[in-house]
Amino acid sequence: MLVLGFESSCDETGVALYDSERGLIAHALHTQMAMHAEYGGVVPELASRDHIRRAIPLAQECLKSGGKTLADVDAIAYTEGPGLGGALLVGASVANALAFGLGIPVVAVHHLEGHLLSPMLADPAPAFPFVALLVSGGHTQLMAVRAIGDYQTLGETLDDAAGEAFDKTAKLLGLPYPGGPLLSKLAESGDPLRFTLPRPMLHSGDLDMSFSGLKTAVLTLVRKIEREAGGIDEQTRADICRAFQEAIVDVLLHKSLGALKRSGLKRLVVAGGVGANTQLRAALDRAAARHRFEVFYPPLSLCTDNGAMIALAGCHRLAHAHPAGSYSVKPRWDLS
Ligand code: KG4
Ligand code: ZN
Numbered sequence: 192m193l194v195l196g197f198e199s200s201c202d203e204t205g206v207a208l209y210d211s212e213r214g215l216i217a218h219a220l221h222t223q224m225a226m227h228a229e230y231g232g233v234v235p236e237l238a239s240r241d242h243i244r245r246a247i248p249l250a251q252e253c254l255k256s257g258g259k260t261l262a263d264v265d266a267i268a269y270t271e272g273p274g275l276g277g278a279l280l281v282g283a284s285v286a287n288a289l290a291f292g293l294g295i296p297v298v299a300v301h302h303l304e305g306h307l308l309s310p311m312l313a314d315p316a317p318a319f320p321f322v323a324l325l326v327s328g329g330h331t332q333l334m335a336v337r338a339i340g341d342y343q344t345l346g347e348t349l350d351d352a353a354g355e356a357f358d359k360t361a362k363l364l365g366l367p368y369p370g371g372p373l374l375s376k377l378a379e380s381g382d383p384l385r386f387t388l389p390r391p392m393l394h395s396g397d398l399d400m401s402f403s404g405l406k407t408a409v410l411t412l413v414r415k416i417e418r419e420a421g422g423i424d425e426q427t428r429a430d431i432c433r434a435f436q437e438a439i440v441d442v443l444l445h446k447s448l449g450a451l452k453r454s455g456l457k458r459l460v461v462a463g464g465v466g467a468n469t470q471l472r473a474a475l476d477r478a479a480a481r482h483r484f485e486v487f488y489p490p491l492s493l494c495t496d497n498g499a500m501i502a503l504a505g506c507h508r509l510a511h512a513h514p515a516g517s518y519s520v521k522p523r524w525d526l527s
Contacts, residue, residue: 192509195253195264195289196502197246199282200274200302201328202226202233204245205498206253208264209506215312217257218499219249224369231368239277246285253498261293268505271299272521273329279520287518298505299518303330303526305500306462307342308507309489312499317460317487322450326443326471327463328354328371333398333450334527336460339507342527345450346398353439353465356402360409360435364428374432375468381433382426386412388438390445398446398453402439409435436470444474451484459486467494 193216198205207218223241227233254260269286272279283299290297307323310316320337322345331348351359354371361370366377388408391401409431416423423431447459461475466488479486493499 192265192506193259193263194266194268194298194502194506194509195250196268196300196498196500196505197250197282197286198270198302198305198496198498198501199242199246199278200270200272201278201496202238203496204242204249205496205501206246206249207498207502208253208257208259209499209502211506215499215503216259217253218497218502219253219256220497221245221249228368231362233275235275235277238275239281242278242281246281250285250289261289264293264295266290266296266298266505266509267293268298268300268501268508270302270305270501271519272302272524274302274520274522276520276522279522283518283520296509297518298508300501300504300508301524301526302496302501303327303332304342304508305504307334307336307460307526308339308504309462309493309497309500310460310487312493312503313487313490315487317458317485320456321458321460321487322447322454322456323460323462324443324447324450324466325463326353326461326465328352328358330463331400331402331465332526333446335450335454335456344527345454346400346446348400348402349392350401350403351406353400353402353443354463356406356439357465359406363406363410363413364431371464372467375436375470377429378432378436378470380426381429381431383433383437385430386434388412388434390438390441393442393445398449400442400446402442405435405438436468440468440471440474443471444478447475448478448482451482457484459484461486461488462494464495467491
């Protein structure tokens with residue numbers, strides 16, 4: 192079964208071909224980051240228009256690089272939500288029109304389910320059941336995943352998502368959009384011992400998290416340094432980035448260990464954009480060796496939004512596919 196998947200929930204247009212037997216055949220991606228950079232964030236209307244421009248050429252590119260034609264495709268998958276309404280509508284329209292024209296099934300996919308299953312695109316792939324740490328720009332959740340569709344939320348952020356905290360903190364440190372990866376890069380040359388920032392809800396006794404206070408703590412620290420030193424030099428900025436990253440990684444590590452303990456599961460799967468963070472990966476790898484659990488990540492290039500995870504999730508979902516004909520998008524949509 193060959194599935195063509197479309198992702199268009201935010202600022203990445205992704206198209207991929209996934210084969211139920213052979214795995215990922217091809218994927219093509221266009222990121223709109225540069226287009227949104229001058230506005231300091233994603234402009235929904237510009238995002239929708241760019242998805243319209245990119246979707247079909249990317250599908251053609253993907254089919255060509257996979258050595259396939261539309262006639263080989265057995266089903267189409269698309270991101271139904273959550274995400275930006277207009278952007279989602281582009282993927283939904285293209286996917287449904289193609290499926291209707293080809294007379295093949297179309298399957299709507301939850302964006303977070305795509306992220307959740309994305310480590311299955313790696314080799315070795317995790318087997319069920321596992322705990323998933325989902326850390327993206329819009330969501331931060333710990334889930335017990337027992338099978339496709341069997342998802343239980345164990346804990347989640349009560350305010351900002353981890354990626355959002357990275358991006359907002361980067362912005363207040365004067366880093367250009369999108370700040371998360373840049374902040375993380377700067378943190379590499381930062382001194383981990385110079386500043387200590389709070390670890391919100393570390394000992395809350397549950398698996399919930401909170402990251403908005405951390406951003407405020409950085410703001411308070413920045414103002415104090417500016418008052419005392421008249422500005423912030425490059426090394427100080429890197430040291431603050433390091434302290435921020437240490438705090439976030441510490442909370443994510445602690446809560447992940449708590450989720451493994453409570454669920455009794457021995458596998459941890461990390462998904463979403465923040466899963467690309469090298470310090471987080473190193474901390475989880477060390478903990479896995481010490482506490483004897485397995486940890487799985489998607490390939491680095493598939494941590495952030497992409498079509499491959501949607502084609503994969505669509506392939507698994509096909510047993511429950513709705514017939515083509517009418518379609519919807521769900522800008523707000525809980526996974527469990
Ligand atoms: O999963 P994703 O592509 O989009 C959502 O579905 O939200 O995640 C994007 C988020 C952004 O907030 C970005 O700053 C963050 O992932 N991110 C990182 C890194 N790479 C991407 N955060 C920390 N370290 C990174 N290396
Ligand atoms: Zn995402």
